[in-house]
Amino acid sequence: MTERPETLVIGAGQAGLSTAYHLQARGREALVVDASDRVGDTWRRHYDSLRLFTPRRIIGLPGSPFPGDRKSVPTKDEVADYLAAYAARHGLAVRTGVTVERVVRHDDGFRADTTDGPIHADHVVVATGKAWHPRVPSFASELGDDIVQLHSADYQRPSQLSAGRVLVVGAAVSGGDIAVETSRTHPTTLCGRVTGHMPFRSNGPLTPLIPFIGNRLLSMRSPLGRRYRAAERDHGQPLPVELVRSIRGIPDDRLEWTDDRVVGVQDGLPMTASGRVLDVANVIWCTGYRHDYTWIEPLVTDDAGWPEQVDGAATGSPGLFFVGLPFQSAYGSGFLYGVGRDAAKVAAQIDRGV
Known part of the structure; x- marks a missing residue:
């Protein structure tokens, strides 16, 4: 019926x-x-x-x-x-x-x-x-068969990964958060441009300001909001300042954060825009959704x-x-x-x- x-x-x-x-x-x-x-x-x-x-x-x-x-x-x-x-x-x-x-x-x-x-x-x-349609770059299929690849939509826990370095591609909120977690069990490289961060802690004394900023100050009714919308849709949300501090507080030998973008593959390994080839055993694509x-x-x-x-x-x-x-x-x-x-x-x- x-x-x-x-x-x-x-x-x-x-x-x-x-x-x-x-x-x-x-x-x-x-x-x-x-x-x-x-x-x-x-x-x-x-x-x-x-x-x-x-x-x-x-x-x-x-x-x-x-x-x-x-x-x-x-x-x-x-x-x-x-x-x-x-x-x-x-x-x-x-x-x-x-x-x-x-x-x-x-x-x-x-x-x-x-x-x-x-x-x-x-x-x-x-x-x-x-x-919610996971997006990965077309060159992902060229990575070596021995590299574990997951989109952030499929990542659940570090036990899914093989031994060796983890590359997290995309430094928005999910990418940063996942990189912090994987760095506890695997040496990790986080590749992605900094999307900016909140000027204060999201769970602190200024927390009540968040709804005002998010619903009124940064709205389509304000010139600032209209400019910010284009940047947010193109590049992702700004990182919570707590997350930025967590990433920067981890020693470089456990978590390296670089804005050198992953743009292709060389000899089955991911390659960055500067020509650096990353010897990794795992790649987690935190590259958003289409x-x-x-x-x-x-x-x-x-x-x-x-x-x-x-x-x-x-x-x-x-x-x-x-x-x-x-x-x-x-x-x-x-x-x-x-x-x-x-x-x-x-x-x-x-x-x-x-």
Whole structure:
């Protein structure tokens, strides 16, 4: 049978659940579907040691503060469990194990073709974030067969690695954090340009400023925010100052950090832009993800392939919305502390019949 909820929300992460919460608060029906088996599984799949850098006191979703010591930072599994409890506590209609393969405009709304059959809806909210397609350079296939290669999406723990030096490619937050961990068991080289860092500790006395900076100062409504958005989308997020200090505090013979980029392969080994050939036994690609929205028809995207949208409403496609895009309306859009603001804007537009 074909279902027809008023709004179909694709993705049961923080973006999708926040949107369903705000729609429910306005008395509007929403069905949330997610390809994972459980709510929060996207977080559970991250590497074992992952902890947030921001404390619980600023990361709760609308209607539910994050439990536990408000000054402590949660693990990735605690975030996953929080999301599952959030959906249950607010009675959100969530269906897991459902993959959306295509969304097309149909009659006076949309049809989503899913692994559980077609779903028709008046509105569709895409809350899949970056779309999570790991990106590695084309020359990765030229590395020697004896080199262990993992993308950060597949890295879980150092025991996955063989004996010998580890090369971590990409010095954004995940790359820096993973390099610190691998340096405890393997000599490690971290290659990547410094993306900048926060001017103060993310879990310190100035922590309350983070939502103001991320949601208001660095927003699309300010010239500073618009300039910062281009840099953030192209080069990644700035590093927490705590992470920078951790990296620099490790002896060079355990962790070498260089901005010399990995650009190719020579004799089966990675080679940098300066011509240096790195004798390594493992490579962890912390090179981000590619976004793919070709499964949505029609959709207007910009030159970089991001959906064109204003306050979450897709350009040229009434009834189609986005929540959780990196820097959707502000720097905080992709984070737990900021996604609720964008979700509230989208729910308000749906309630008004935009």
